[in-house]
Amino acid sequence: MGFLFQHSGLFYITPQIAVMWLIGFVLIYLAIAKDYEPLLLLPIGFGIVLANLPLTHLMQPDEGLIWRFYHYGIQWEIIPPLIFLGLGVLTDFGPIIARPSLIFLGAGAQAGVYLTFFAAMAFGFNLNEAATIGIIGGADGPTTIFLASALAPHMLGACAVAAYSYMALVPVIQPPVMKLLTTKKERLIKMKKSRKVSRLEKLLFPIISTVVILIMIPEAAPLFSMLMLGNLFKESKVVERLASSAKNELMNILTIFLGISIGATMNAEVFLNPKVILVFILGLVAFIVSTGAGIILAKVMNLFVKDKINPLIGAAGVSAVPMAARVVHKVGSEEDKKNYLLMFAMGPNVAGVIGTVIAAGIFLTLLK
């Protein structure tokens, strides 16, 4: 009995470990009680607790169970692209095919990524770390994880939790920025109905965009190709079983491995570091700037286009699909209940996913 007691983890518990448990419990609480991104925050929170249980060796290289999930799933860059396969099935690119100019709002929202990259450098982060922090502004979890695992693996946990937390907080973070940067008159703009998109156009889009984007930015291939393959599954309508598996079972299984692996990277030594607090602050700044940049670009575009754009939809240029588009619709309908902005906002929203993948691909090209 004494032997068992001596070899238990009890004597290895430190105040730092207790703090990490607390962080894990808070995430589990937010997931269960507040419904904040529960699919990710729940396994992440539990992963944090597991990773900080002394002597369990769950993250021991070549030995630990969760280390294997992390190594083969994330370090081998398998899970984020496969999640994009499912996202591709769930995404309708119709709104940007119908009105291609909305694509640029997805690009504008990436300004936050690069401005925060600049700010992170000023705070003493190196190039790879700054790029990883900046990409949080794209509000795309799998892309953030993909880039962090390639450029700054030690920051993976903090960046992933920041990205998913801010995505969950889109309805809280974005509306004040949207109201601050638009006038009531602008929020009341009713957009002209988009044209219908033919099935052939929807079929060709994933094929053509894959070729042109990956010729330009080959480093974006793992994420972009899977996104478009998933979309081709959906639009082809001949592989319903594959499409259904990709968006349901596969995504659910991957989400379990992803969440628990990310949580388990957050041990006390790595996470309890003043730089992590900066990561969260800069990540929030990135998110706010991205929201603002999308709105401002929409206002600039209005100077040149005949059919006016409601600048609120620029805020949906951050990825966070479809939450950001829903928030745009909600803010717009507060001014005019008959102004249906959801479908228009989906354009910049899906363009934002593409924009963030391109931004990550460029970072990888320059820094890997």
Add this chain to the structure above:
Amino acid sequence: MNTIHVFLTGITGVFLGMAVLYFSIKITSAILNNFFNVKSGK
């Protein structure tokens, strides 16, 4: 590789990538409409 280089290349690259995508959609739609008689919405 310095900060300014990454910043400028990055932001230019994103807009360039999106511009390529924009023109790809425009050209595809134009070809379908004019040469293959596939009208939008059909």
